[in-house]
Structure formats: C-alpha cells, structure tokens
Amino acid sequence: MLFSTILFYQFSLFLIISALFVVLSRNTITSAMFLIFAFVNASALFLMIGAEFLAMLLIIVYVGAIAILFLFVVMMLDVDTRREYNIKKYIPILSLISAIFIIQVYIIADKSLEPTKFMENGYYFLSHYKINPAISNTKALGDILYTDFFLQFQISGLILFVAMVGAIVLTLKEGDNFKRVQNISKQIFRKKEDSVEIVKVETGKGLDV
Amino acid sequence: MIPNIDIIHFIILATILFAIGVSGIFMNRKNLLTILMSIELIFLAININMVAFSTYNQDLIGQIFAIFILVIAGAEAAIGIAILIIYYNQRKEIDITLKPKMQG
Numbered sequence: 001m002l003f004s005t006i007l008f009y010q011f012s013l014f015l016i017i018s019a020l021f022v023v024l025s026r027n028t029i030t031s032a033m034f035l036i037f038a039f040v041n042a043s044a045l046f047l048m049i050g051a052e053f054l055a056m057l058l059i060i061v062y063v064g065a066i067a068i069l070f071l072f073v074v075m076m077l078d079v080d081t082r083r084e085y086n087i088k089k090y091i092p093i094l095s096l097i098s099a100i101f102i103i104q105v106y107i108i109a110d111k112s113l114e115p116t117k118f119m120e121n122g123y124y125f126l127s128h129y130k131i132n133p134a135i136s137n138t139k140a141l142g143d144i145l146y147t148d149f150f151l152q153f154q155i156s157g158l159i160l161f162v163a164m165v166g167a168i169v170l171t172l173k174e175g176d177n178f179k180r181v182q183n184i185s186k187q188i189f190r191k192k193e194d195s196v197e198i199v200k201v202e203t204g205k206g207l208d209v
Numbered sequence: 210m211i212p213n214i215d216i217i218h219f220i221i222l223a224t225i226l227f228a229i230g231v232s233g234i235f236m237n238r239k240n241l242l243t244i245l246m247s248i249e250l251i252f253l254a255i256n257i258n259m260v261a262f263s264t265y266n267q268d269l270i271g272q273i274f275a276i277f278i279l280v281i282a283g284a285e286a287a288i289g290i291a292i293l294i295i296y297y298n299q300r301k302e303i304d305i306t307l308k309p310k311m312q313g
Contacts, residue, residue: 005213012222019226019250023233028242035246042253048211049219049264051272054256054279061279066249066286073242073290077297090236098228105224109217129269140269141276149273156280163284167291173298 008048015041028074036067050131053138210264219261226254241296241303245289252282 018041021034039062046055129144145153174180201207233247256275263271297303299310 002212004211008211008214008218012218015222016225016229019229022246022250023229023236023243028240031243031246035249038250039253042257045222045257046260049261050210051260051264051275054260054272054275057276057279058256061283062249062253066283069286069290070242070246073293077294077303079240079242079297079303090232094232094235098225098232101228102221102224106217106221109220129273131264131267131269137272141272144269144273145276152277156277159284160280163287167287170288170291171294 004048008045011041011044011048015045028079029071032067032070032074035070036063039063039067051137053141216261216265219257219265223254223257223261226257227251230254238306239304241293241305244305245286245293248289249282249286252278252285 015038018034018038022031022038025031025034039058043055043058043063046052046058132140135143172178199207227250230247230250230253233250234244237243237247256278259271259275259278263269263275293303296305300307
C-alpha cells in the first residue's frame with residue numbers, strides 16, 4: 001500500500017469522524033472545535049490532490065473566520081450549551097435515508113465513472129482551462145479568475161458586501177448608544193465653498209489653524 | 210491525483226459528509242448554532258466534489274467554482290449568525306422547535 005493511499009484514508013476517516021462529532025456532540029463548543037478539525041482535514045485532502053490555493057483558502061476562510069465566528073457567538077450569547085437531546089428517535093430513520101442515498105450515489109457513480117472510461121470521456125478533451133503542471137496552482141487560478149471570470153468575481157464581491165450590510169442592519173438596535181442622526185438634505189446641500197478653504201502657506205512660516 | 214485513489218473514493222467521501230450534514234440539521238433542531246455548522250459541512254462536501262472532479266478531469270474550472278461556493282458560504286454564515294442573534298434577543302433561547310411567535 002502506498003503512503004499517499006494510507007494518508008488519503010487517514011484524512012478521510014478523520015474528516016468523517018469529526019463531522020459525526022460536530023453533529024452528535026452535546027456541547028456547542030466541542031462541535032465548533034471538531035468543525036475546525038474537519039476543515040483542517042479537508043484542507044489536507046485538497047493539498048493532496050493538487051488544489052493548493054483552495055487548501056490555504058479553506059484554512060484562512062473557514063478556520064480563521066467562520067469557525068472563530070461560531071466560537072464568538074457561543075461565548076457572546078451564553079446559551080445553555082449542555083442539554084439533553086432526544087436524538088435517539090431520529091437516528092434510525094436518518095441513518096436509513098443516508099445509507100440509501102450513499103448506496104444510490106455509489107451505484108450510479110461506479111457505473112459511469114470507471115477510471116478508464118473517465119479519461120476517454122469527452123470532458124477531458126473539451127476542457128478550455130486545462131491544468132498545466134508547469135504553472136503553479138495559484139497563478140493558474142489567478143490567470144482565469146481575473147480575465148474570463150472577472151464579472152463573476154465582482155458579483156461575488158457584491159454578494160459579500162450585501163451580506164455585510166445585511167448583517168449590520170439586522171443586528172443594529174436603535175438605542176442610547178446609537179441614534180440615526182444622518183440629515184440627508186443637509187449632506188446634499190453641502191457646497192465646496194462652505195466647507196473647504198484654500199490657504200497659501202508661505203515657506204518656513206507655517207499656519208495657524 | 211493520488212495513485213490508487215479513483216474519483217469514486219472522493220464522491221463517496223463527499224456523499225457521506227453531505228448525509229452527515231443533512232442528518233445534523235434534523236437531529237439538532239434544538240440548537241440553531243449546530244444547524245449552521247451542519248450547513249457548513251454540506252458546503253464542504255460540495256467543495257470536495259468540485260475539487261475532486263476538477264483534478265480528475267484536469268480542468269481548472271471546478272476550482273474556480275469552489276472559490277465562488279466559498280464566498281457564498283461566508284455570506285451565508287454571516288447572515289445566519291445575524292439572524293441567530295436577533296432570535297436570541299427575542300427569545301433568550303436558540304431552540305427552533307418552540308412555537309412561532311409570529312401570528313397570521
């Protein structure tokens with residue numbers, strides 16, 4: 001057995017086990033920690049199959065931002081994290097549905113995606129963005145992302161902006177600390193002459209403000 | 210590509226993760242935060258599928274899509290946690306099995 005094969009099975013096993021702990025754990029902080037562990041393992045898998053940029057992005061975005069956001073919320077809200085669930089009544093039906101789902105995907109994928117057939121399929125030759133081993137993954141992604149997918153790139157930035165505005169608007173409460181005092185007509189009627197003064201400063205003399 | 214590992218291994222891995230995520234949504238109805246974590250697991254499963262197909266097809270476009278999915282996951286987490294905080298301020302509780310307060 002090759003070392004890389006063993007590594008694949010190890011990372012996959014850790015990923016699945018930590019995902020199970022995320023779902024089954026009764027303590028929310030334990031769930032968040034196992035979520036971080038799951039993302040680290042997925043990032044290792046991405047590294048192994050040659051998506052280095054996405055592996056690093058997964059570490060930065062998920063582990064560095066989203067999982068920490070979950071931890072912040074757990075600490076901030078002070079919710080009752082330890083409590084009894086009646087998850088036992090859900091487990092049989094959910095595992096049955098999951099097993100049927102996995103077996104279906106396995107049957108379909110195993111028939112149509114045999115490795116020899118897969119390379120002979122048309123997909124391989126129709127590709128416009130072939131992976132070039134001579135160029136690094138990050139550079140190749142940047143070459144595509146900033147040229148052919150520039151519109152989608154900007155739209156994703158817009159989506160993040162709208163999400164930020166939405167999150168602020170949703171959580172902002174008008175109270176003693178914050179009041180909406182923006183006067184729009186005053187802002188619009190503001191002129192350059194009223195607000196900006198141009199002063200010639202003589203050399204070496206300075207200016208009294 | 211990893212030797213001895215076909216794409217079917219990655220598909221099965223992603224499917225198991227997806228099934229765990231969907232099950233988590235149904236099992237943790239009393240904790241909104243764990244539901245959001247399950248949704249992140251589902252996004253991770255989709256990302257694994259995208260990247261695996263990208264590598265085994267020798268086509269870079271799957272990784273571009275994975276980046277956009279990452280963006281959507283980030284936006285979703287931000288909005289979801291904002292909604293969770295409003296819910297907590299209303300109820301002092303993040304249990305979604307309670308009776309809805311909205312009438313009509």
